[in-house]
Amino acid sequence: MARDIEEIKDRIGGCFWGQAIGDALGLGIEFMSRDEVLHNYPEGLSEYSQIGQVFHRGRWNQGDWTDDTDMMLCIARAVIADKDIKPETVAHNFKEWYKSSPIDIGGTTARILSLFEYEESPNQIAQMMWERSGRNNAANGGIMRTSVVGLWNENVAGNAERICKLTHADPRCIGSCVIISELINSLVWQDKEQSFEELLQLGDRYDSRIKQYLEIAKNGMLEDFELDDKQTMGYTLKTMGCAIWCLSHVNSFKEGLLKVVNAGGDADTNAAVACAVLGAKYGKNGIPEYYIQNLKRKGEYEEMIRQLTDILIEKFM
């Protein structure tokens, strides 16, 4: 049993560190096309120190993460406070984070969190904004922060749904959050992943359009997601798909990190999700130390991981 606890702790840590690392390295490529990636990083981007002061990136410190991990931390800190997943605490933390004027924030999320009455009825507001979009906005702002929900070892799908709906009402957003959270949960707590058929069934419960992206993840190439297409780069199913693609197409954490980041597009979000999943699979021990040691806000993050890991182990072991 003692050995199992250490393995589970290692995978919990891997998931958290993976999220932050993918986010921090992906920032160097966020919103670039493949051609722009090759122009800016002819040898590929592999270290935080290569991230130049181009475009909007000068506003961040080297090795710093972005809104993806900030919002994941809003959930993590709510779990530490409540020793449970309570959407009202998460919504409160989202709103407080919004009021702190973060360097970046996704469009859907900003429109919703800016509303005065957000905390009173987050789900209704998210639903209303989605209706107003013509029910056609399925951005990746929910999936980018869902990793920690998968670590809570009960009612995973229900929790993932409720936390996603605090800002994103589209069934593709909800389904992709559930799938990623369930995958992380199985990897961490059972050391296994769902079969392709199980993922298809899970996706079909939410939206028939999820299937196509699961099929690419199983049988396609990373390029088939067209991650760098300017019109669709923030699509939740692309972010979900490339994370699942990594599970069966790469052999190490680092290989997945570099492939997803250098594919361009919404690279910080794609890599945050993919690397949370890969971290859950390979554990903290599978992550090269460089990427952890050189994270800008490593100290506070490490403390959060320690606190939350203790809560998870005490509750679920």
Ligand SMILES: [Mg+2]
């Ligand atoms: Mg971001």
